[in-house]
Amino acid sequence: MRSATLAPPSEDKRWRLVDATMRRHGHSPNALIETLHTVQESFGYLEDDALRYVAKSLHVPMSRVYGVATFYYFFSLKPAGEHRCVVCLGTACYIKGGKAILDTISEMAGIKPGQTTPDGRLSLLTVRCVGSCGLAPAVVFDDEVKGRVTPPEAIDRVKDWF
Amino acid sequence: MAINMDELKERVVASQEADAQFTHSIRVCMASGCLSSQSDLLKKELEAELKKRGLEKTCQIKGVGCFGPCANGPVIAVEPNGPMYQEVKVTDIPAIVEALDTKPVEKLVLPTDTPFFNRQVKIVLENSGKIDPESIEDYIAAGGFEGLVRALHEMTPQEVIDSLTKANLRGRGGGGYPTGLKWSTVAKAEGAHKYVICNGDEGDPGAFMDRSVMEADPFRVLEGMLIAGYAVGADYGYLYVRAEYPLAVKMLKAAIRQATKQGFLGKNICGTPFSFEVDIRLGAGAFVCGEETALIASIEGKRGQPRPRPPYPAESGLWGYPTLINNVETYANIAPIIRRGMEWFHDIGFHKNRGTKVFALSGKINNIGLIEVPMGITLREIIYDIGGGIPNGKAFKALQTGGPSGGCIPAEHLDTPISYESLSQLGSMMGSGGMIIMDETSCMVDVAKYFMEFCMDESCGKCVPCRVGTAHMYDLLSKICDGSATLDDLALLEQLCDVVKNTSLCGLGQSSPNPVLSTLRYFRDEYMAHIVEKRCPAGVCKMKHAVEA
């Protein structure tokens, strides 16, 4: 078991959560993904400073931390927009018109899937199946899952966000 | 705590007596599907309504797991013998409560004497929609932990493995590998430690079976892992669950807490020398982590990249120790087999395919939702009897099974009985259980392109054929879809399918050509229409150079 002797990058209280996760796993290098989950959840994204801090605390090489952070889609290196619109492109949703919803929003907001509007208000994202196949096509507006969405309805929901 | 069979039985009685104090019980589905139509709010309002009427002592409210008909949510059921209600709104609550002792509220009733309900056989889902997943007492009352207690007190590890072998249980994660054989390999392997892993990554788009099991009956999964730990000689287990399933994670965490408190997890379980602990690891959005060696890498905190097998995890898995890895649904079958006996299990199903399989029906079908059927039932029975056929008078075109590793099955093969072998022969596979029904408005080339895009995005990038080959195949399919492909492009696509299938390192790459190969096999004319006539028969693809009519 190794101990953390490092001070967090800032005074921010959220680092305590990150430290707690690392402590729970005895600062083992195996805890890298669990720790990145906590950083992502607490800060909304993974900043370079955070990656450096996690790398040093867990004794994992920088390049490996970066490799892991960019391998998994759940982690993002940039802050997300204020609002998130996540269109499900699971098979059931695709068959029932998820792509049309995505294309419509993408065109109206002028951003491609995966991008955030220049003013940082809206991120347009896609996901492979939110598990709401029964209600296809599904879209997640901020944290709310909506089923049986039509393109006009989707536009109605997001139009104030860009 | 030394729990034996007698004590377990006593607790069953106690729990049943507690329930018997109520004259009615209303079960509200709290699984992800119904939650997305606010069933949590519904439950709160129901409780408030009962309180207002002073009925909280006579009518019980229970949050339960999925009932199955997910598209009709929120779904609730009134017990005993009461009706099931669908698409219930908060404004319906007073009428429902008033109707408790009288005739059901007609307009909300979801008929249950239909093939959707009575053609199903439930083993894995037997508690789903019945018990409160957060209550260990509920689970015990339904026969929970009887299998574990029997295994620990009455059976040797070898006897446990033998019953699975004789029951002919096969892995439900897609490959259908005999579970008994896998367990005995791990049991025989030598190692200072051994691990048991439950694969709850469920990455196939269009599949939500494992999520339902974890949400509705988390103790069942734990019990399966515990029995596995005892049988193979492991002392630690990991549940690898995808991060997209927060509710399942919450349920499993609560279950681990309660089971530990009650002595079903931890040191000297049920007074025996057997000790076992379980921890949860979250996926982070990578389909390939469902592959066992990638999943192990991910638990070790690394990039989820597969490695060549052999050695199989059974010999050298997590941190180099012998590791048993099974799917959620496989573990969910263990306790009932030990509790009810292998003969009972072996009587369900046909040939080398025993027991049941859970499927998630979605797409262009009337009854969308979760079903459990005996092996050997035909595809037609599933689609037309249980599934209620195709909506809006459209014609059936293809059934997609096995997700991005599977294929599309056309109408002429609908009378095929379901088995691991029969689906592979049709160029598809059992997969984990997603069934997506497509009607005449779907373009098969577009579907193939959709799956190829998925494989390209999810390729881990380690090996050359999958990393580069899927990108080329995707480009070729895009060209076919926009009408700019030639017959040479089609020939190249077929050549790439062959190379990628036979030379890729892991199952993702090896099976990525399947959707293309199966659609080429059954719907080649659609490819030809796109290439030669520059026309999409289903009217889905937008042609770059549409021919003038």
Place this chain on the structure above:
Amino acid sequence: MATVKTFKINDEDVSGREDETILQIARENDIFIPTLCNMEGLSSVGSCRLCLVEVKGWTKLATACVTKIQEGMEVYTDSERLREYRRMIVELLFSEGNHICAVCVSNGRCELQDMAQILGMNHLVVPYRRPNLKIDASHERFINDQNRCILCTRCVRVCDEIEGAHTWDVMGRGIEATVITDLNEPWGASQSCTTCGKCVQVCPTGALFEKGKSVAEMSKKREFLPYLTSMRGNGKAK
């Protein structure tokens, strides 16, 4: 004591210790199996897929660099089908990057180029993907041109397993994957790099090379890494 196993490669009787791979025994017996990602002395990853061989009775091809030998197995290292697959794999590698040999520092000394010649690849049926990747010349002595990288990860492994620095790793996934130094920072700014140059010497292509070399001048010096051998031996041009 490891036991000895006897088996056949291309109908010839051969033997080896049970912990040896098909590739090791083939090399001992001067039987050629093409490889790119493999390098004796480093861990094996089995990622280039060139070393696939047929084993009688197996439904799938075997990865020679990682598959341990078994008593009585019958291995075939060459067939029309294998040649076809290997050629296509090398084509895929050429199509993935920008391998313009005529202007490459490693021209004539490149393992990828060798492989294309050995396998008789003379044109590409798959289209070039023409990536536009970064060229990092920030290091005082070396240059990293990602357009010529075949993701064999030899640099990653030698840096981690031999030098112990772990400056390199792979970022991203799928067709977007690339090798990086530290937090995807300029190589020259790397805190962990010891400037030992092992990565440059093991790189099979012109992706990593020494500054000041021009076309066809970069031959890789493997003499100082005597325990590492790849298909091209210790780096002396054949």
